Amino acid sequence: xxxxxxxxxxxxxxxxxxxxxxxxxxxxxxxxxxxxxxxxxxxxxxxxxxxxxxxxxxxxxxxxxxxxxxxxxxxxxxxxxxxxxxxxxxxxxxxxxxxxxxxxxxxxxxxxxxxxxxxxxxxxxxxxxxxxxxxxxxxxxxxxxxxxxxx
Amino acid sequence: xxxxxxxxxxxxxxxxxxxxxxxxxxxxxxxxxxxxxxxxxxxxxxxxxxxxxxxxxxxxxxxxxxxxxxxxxxxxxxxxxxxxxxxxxxxxxxxxxxxxxxxxxxxxxxxxxxxxxxxxxxxxxxxxxxxxxxxxxxxxxxxxxxxxxxxxxxxxxxxxxxxxxxxxxxxxxxxxxxxxxxxxxxxxxxxxxxxxxxxxxxxxxxxxxxxxxxxxxxxxxxxxxxxxxxxxxxxxxxxxxxxxxxxxxxxxxxxxxxxxxxxxxxxxxxxxxxxxxxxxxxxxxxxxxxxxxxxxxxxxxxxxxxxxxxxxxxxxxxxxxxxxxxxxxxxxxxxxxxxxxxxxxxxxxxxxxxxxxxxxxx
Ligand code: FES
Numbered sequence: 001x002x003x004x005x006x007x008x009x010x011x012x013x014x015x016x017x018x019x020x021x022x023x024x025x026x027x028x029x030x031x032x033x034x035x036x037x038x039x040x041x042x043x044x045x046x047x048x049x050x051x052x053x054x055x056x057x058x059x060x061x062x063x064x065x066x067x068x069x070x071x072x073x074x075x076x077x078x079x080x081x082x083x084x085x086x087x088x089x090x091x092x093x094x095x096x097x098x099x100x101x102x103x104x105x106x107x108x109x110x111x112x113x114x115x116x117x118x119x120x121x122x123x124x125x126x127x128x129x130x131x132x133x134x135x136x137x138x139x140x141x142x143x144x145x146x147x148x149x150x151x
Numbered sequence: 152x153x154x155x156x157x158x159x160x161x162x163x164x165x166x167x168x169x170x171x172x173x174x175x176x177x178x179x180x181x182x183x184x185x186x187x188x189x190x191x192x193x194x195x196x197x198x199x200x201x202x203x204x205x206x207x208x209x210x211x212x213x214x215x216x217x218x219x220x221x222x223x224x225x226x227x228x229x230x231x232x233x234x235x236x237x238x239x240x241x242x243x244x245x246x247x248x249x250x251x252x253x254x255x256x257x258x259x260x261x262x263x264x265x266x267x268x269x270x271x272x273x274x275x276x277x278x279x280x281x282x283x284x285x286x287x288x289x290x291x292x293x294x295x296x297x298x299x300x301x302x303x304x305x306x307x308x309x310x311x312x313x314x315x316x317x318x319x320x321x322x323x324x325x326x327x328x329x330x331x332x333x334x335x336x337x338x339x340x341x342x343x344x345x346x347x348x349x350x351x352x353x354x355x356x357x358x359x360x361x362x363x364x365x366x367x368x369x370x371x372x373x374x375x376x377x378x379x380x381x382x383x384x385x386x387x388x389x390x391x392x393x394x395x396x397x398x399x400x401x402x403x404x405x406x407x408x409x410x411x412x413x414x415x416x417x418x419x420x421x422x423x424x425x426x427x428x429x430x431x432x433x434x435x436x437x438x439x440x441x442x443x444x445x446x447x448x449x450x451x452x453x454x455x456x457x458x459x460x461x462x463x464x465x466x467x468x469x470x471x472x473x474x475x476x477x478x479x480x481x482x483x484x485x486x487x488x489x490x491x492x493x494x495x496x497x498x499x500x501x502x503x504x505x506x507x508x509x510x511x512x513x
C-alpha cells in the first residue's frame with residue numbers, strides 16, 4: 001500500500017515535470033514564431049485622404065469615342081467619352097482578378113485583356129468572367145477642368 | 152595515381168564505405184519503360200544550372216520597383232555575357248518545369264508512388280509545388296508589363312481562397328497592391344526561402360530514392376512473375392547515359408539562349424491597361440484558359456472561387472494519391488487511378504493547346 005502511494009507520487013511528479021517542460025517549450029516556440037509571423041504581415045499604409053483628383057487633360061482635348069487611363073489615388077481609373085459626347089469615369093480595376101481594363105473604340109465597350117471580360121459604357125459586366133460592374137466614379141466638370149471623385 | 156592516394160588519405164580519416172557501397176550496389180532495372188528513369192536526373196541537372204546562373208544574376212540584380220527593370224536591362228546590355236546568363240536562366244527554368252512534369256506523370260502512370268514509396272511521392276509533389284512557385288516568383292523580378300499583370304492576377308487568385316485568402320494575398324504582395332514591395336518580397340522568396348525549402352525536401356527525396364531503389368512498374372513485375380529483372384549498374388553504365396543526356400541538354404540550352412535571347416519587354420506601368428493577348432507562362436496556361444471559361448457566377452458563388460477550389464482539390468488529390476489508391480498499394484492492377492491520371496494529363500494538354508489557339512478577343 002505504501003509502495004503503491006510512492007509510485008503514484010513519482011508518477012505525479014514526473015507528469016508535473018513533463019507538463020512544465022512541454023508547456024515551456026510551447027511558450028518558447030510561440031514567443032519565437034509570433035513576432036516572425038507578425039513581421040511577415042505587411043503594415044497597412046495610410047491611404048491619402050483626398051478623394052478627388054483633377055485630371056491632367058482639358059475637356060477640349062478629348063475626342064468622342066475614346067478612353068484614357070488616369071491615376072486615381074494609388075489605383076488606375078478610366079475616363080470614357082462616348083461617341084455621343086458623354087463623359088463617364090470608372091475605376092479601371094477589373095472586378096474579376098484586378099487587371100487594368102481599356103476602352104475599345106472599334107466596339108465601343110470596355111475590355112479586360114486578361115480573361116476577356118467585357119463591360120458596357122455604364123460599367124456593367126456584360127460578358128466573360130467579371131462578376132460585378134466596374135466601380136463608378138463621380139465626375140465634375142468645372143470650365144475646362146475635369147474632376148473625379150469617389151462616391 | 153593521385154586519385155588512389157587521395158582516397159587512401161581520406162579513408163584513413165573517414166569511413167568511405169557507404170559511398171563505395173552505393174557505387175557498387177546501385178542498379179537500374181532494365182525493361183521497356185526504363186527510359187522514364189532519366190527524367191528525374193534531368194530535372195536535377197537543370198536545377199543545378201538554375202542555382203549556378205541564379206547566383207550569377209544576384210550579383211547585378213536590384214530588387215526594387217525603381218531599379219529592377221533597369222538592372223535587368225543593365226545585365227542584358229552592359230554586363231559581358233549577361234544576356235547569356237539571364238537567357239540560360241530563363242530557358243533552363245522552362246525546360247526544368249517540363250522535365251519535372253514528365254518525371255512526375257511518368258512516376259504516376261507507372262504507379263511508382265505505391266507502397267513503400269508514399270513519402271518519396273509526397274516529397275516529390277511538394278517539390279513540384281515549389282518549382283511552380285519558383286517560376287511564378289521569378290517571373291515578376293524583371294518588372295515588365297507582362298510580369299506585372301501575371302503577378303496581379305496570380306496573387307489575386309491566391310486571394311480567392313475562403314477565409315485565409317485576403318491575408319495570403321497581402322502576405323505575398325507585401326501590401327495591398329503589387330508594387331516595388333512585392334518585387335523585394337518575391338526576390339526574398341525566390342532566392343532564399345524557396346532554395347532553403349528545396350534543399351531540405353530534395354535531400355529527403357533523393358535519400359528515399361537511394362534507400363528504396365528504383366521502382367519497377369507493376370505490369371512489368373507481374374509479367375516476370377517474381378523472376379529477377381535484368382539490371383544495369385548505375386555507375387558507370389547509367390550515369391554515363393545520364394551524362395550524355397545532360398551534355399546534349401546543355402548544348403540545347405546554349406543554342407536556345409543564343410538564338411532566342413529571353414526578351415525583357417516594356418517596364419511595368421500600373422497605369423497602363425493590360426495588353427491584348429496577355430498570357431502567363433505556358434505551365435500556367437491550362438489554369439488561365441479554364442478561368443476564361445468559368446462563368447462569373449455559379450449559383451451563389453463567384454466562378455473563380457470555385458475554379459481555384461477545383462484546382463486546389465486536383466493538387467490535393469495528386470499529393471495524396473498513394474493513400475487513396477489502395478489497389479496498387481497491394482500490387483494489384485488499378486485501372487481507375489490510371490484513367491484518372493490520363494484524364495488529368497489530357498485536361499492539361501487540351502487546355503494548354505486551347506490557350507494558344509483559341510482567339511484572344513471576343
Ligand atoms: S482580370 Fe479582368 S477578366 Fe480576369
